[in-house]
Amino acid sequence: MSQIFDLNRFLHLVGSHFRKNLKTYLISCVVFAGVTIGLFVLVVSSYREEAIVAGKQFFVYLIVIYAGLFIFTVGVFQPFQRPREGPFQLMLPASGFEKFLLGWLVSLVGYTICANVVFFVIRYAVLQYYAAQGYEVSGFLDYDRILFQQNGISMAWVLAAIYLFLHSFALYGSLMFRKMAVLKTALALLLVVLAYWVVNGMLYRSLFQLDIQQTPLLPLMPLFLQGDGMVYQVDIPDWPYWLLALSIAVMGLLWVASYHKLREKEG
Amino acid sequence: MVRLTDLSFGYRNQPSLFSGLNLSLGVGHIYGLLGKNGSGKTTLLKNMVGLRSPQAGRATVAGEDTAKRRPNVLSRMFFLPEEPYVPDQTAKVFLGMNSTFYPQFDRTLFGGYLEAFEVPEQRVLTKLSLGQQKKFMVAFALACRTKLLVMDEPTNGLDIPSKVQFRKVLASAFDEDRCIVLSTHQVRDLDNLIDSVIILHGGAIKLNAPLDQLTSQIRFGNVSGADTADILYGEQAIDGTHAILPNPEGASSKPNLELLFNAVVSDSGILLDYLTTEGVR
Numbered sequence: 374m375s376q377i378f379d380l381n382r383f384l385h386l387v388g389s390h391f392r393k394n395l396k397t398y399l400i401s402c403v404v405f406a407g408v409t410i411g412l413f414v415l416v417v418s419s420y421r422e423e424a425i426v427a428g429k430q431f432f433v434y435l436i437v438i439y440a441g442l443f444i445f446t447v448g449v450f451q452p453f454q455r456p457r458e459g460p461f462q463l464m465l466p467a468s469g470f471e472k473f474l475l476g477w478l479v480s481l482v483g484y485t486i487c488a489n490v491v492f493f494v495i496r497y498a499v500l501q502y503y504a505a506q507g508y509e510v511s512g513f514l515d516y517d518r519i520l521f522q523q524n525g526i527s528m529a530w531v532l533a534a535i536y537l538f539l540h541s542f543a544l545y546g547s548l549m550f551r552k553m554a555v556l557k558t559a560l561a562l563l564l565v566v567l568a569y570w571v572v573n574g575m576l577y578r579s580l581f582q583l584d585i586q587q588t589p590l591l592p593l594m595p596l597f598l599q600g601d602g603m604v605y606q607v608d609i610p611d612w613p614y615w616l617l618a619l620s621i622a623v624m625g626l627l628w629v630a631s632y633h634k635l636r637e638k639e640g
Numbered sequence: 641m642v643r644l645t646d647l648s649f650g651y652r653n654q655p656s657l658f659s660g661l662n663l664s665l666g667v668g669h670i671y672g673l674l675g676k677n678g679s680g681k682t683t684l685l686k687n688m689v690g691l692r693s694p695q696a697g698r699a700t701v702a703g704e705d706t707a708k709r710r711p712n713v714l715s716r717m718f719f720l721p722e723e724p725y726v727p728d729q730t731a732k733v734f735l736g737m738n739s740t741f742y743p744q745f746d747r748t749l750f751g752g753y754l755e756a757f758e759v760p761e762q763r764v765l766t767k768l769s770l771g772q773q774k775k776f777m778v779a780f781a782l783a784c785r786t787k788l789l790v791m792d793e794p795t796n797g798l799d800i801p802s803k804v805q806f807r808k809v810l811a812s813a814f815d816e817d818r819c820i821v822l823s824t825h826q827v828r829d830l831d832n833l834i835d836s837v838i839i840l841h842g843g844a845i846k847l848n849a850p851l852d853q854l855t856s857q858i859r860f861g862n863v864s865g866a867d868t869a870d871i872l873y874g875e876q877a878i879d880g881t882h883a884i885l886p887n888p889e890g891a892s893s894k895p896n897l898e899l900l901f902n903a904v905v906s907d908s909g910i911l912l913d914y915l916t917t918e919g920v921r
Contacts, residue, residue: 374711375712376710376712379711382741385740388737388740389737389740389741392729392736393727393737401888427920455725456723457721457723457724457725458725460686460721460725461721462712463691464689464690464691464709464717464719465738465741466711466712466714466715466741466742467711467714467741468709468710468711469709471711525884538876540872557692639691639693639694640686640688640691640692
């Protein structure tokens, strides 16, 4: 029997995990559905027009799916942090890799499938309700401003990169912080993003003698410079794919770091 | 079975707890690990089972490094902490979740232990009293029938009848293929249960010896004022001096663990010197 991965042992671990957490997951789905409904109602009622365009739907989607991913993932390894439960989980006869893989699959694959199913079921119900009220509703994928840029590069790659980065960061936070892990991880993320903006802004200003319209949100994104009444765009061809490659490298490092953190965790 | 070799450990920003510690434990014994509060008993046990990684040296079980926490090693040992974890579920669900990880787990034995401890099987575990939760986990730990069973302060939180029951159940669960290590700072709780004693003091194993070997070399008894010349260690009491004496005749006496512990951790090294001379330590 392999000491790294054994399918039977892993299936036992999966079974044990779901027997313990199924009730919590079901309640979480209900809460997720409730928040989605609430946000839809809030977004729709905040506009005077009687239309639910794809952009509004996409806004709700991004908020609930990304925030849900972050909160759920930060919680996935929290049992290992609890003073009583931690030693029990660490001593459970399964390998560190199997325990990590379970947490990774549940928080990334499991969550993504469940959250999307719940979101689209709720979206369908909400849109049916508003359509009956005489609202004009659009299809979800009609929002080409987000999904497709004018030059044809899909922004979905950028959103996927952010999604995966958020997951890897949250997973590391789950193993890093014992208490108030969601808050601390969110704060750490905020500090990382702020530090990036500040340092990157200083770097750009030292490189170019023109006004920078806005420091790019993410690395490798186009830079817009203003000077002599002109606006210049500096970008790398196919930058979304480079961004995706960079994200994969960063999140790969974070996932590997999380695995080692779990393997070396002490109780 | 268990071997600690040149083990050193200390918590971050704190003085070292152990340095170059060596210990060897075999199957067929119930060891009592005794030590004062804060002497490092729990830390030593955690190093033993791999919950803490030594800064230097090794902790092995059946020749395998415990710090690596390989599944084949984990399935052969069970560590019961002083405050064990119980989930918000019934015993049946708990067993379904966890017993499959222990190939030797015996459901019948588990039921028997629960009955002996008078712990109801149908109730949600977190609704049980702390003592009952502990007894539940002791029953689970014993029913796993692992080669190595390590219990940290197992009698803490148990009432007097439960302590008696604990001793009976543990004695019945013990066999020659198992190694059981119990730690406590209440030495009387382990009376009539352990067959070997380990005393941890000042970051070192001061004594690691089978009780029968000890009692063949030393004798425990009460002595009056005139006969105190041979005493290795003594404590004044109302009925005379409770003493540890040399035992050249090999007379049998019931070991007084509390007295032995006090003798070992006292500043006087007479007893330990004597035991070293007699080849017991």
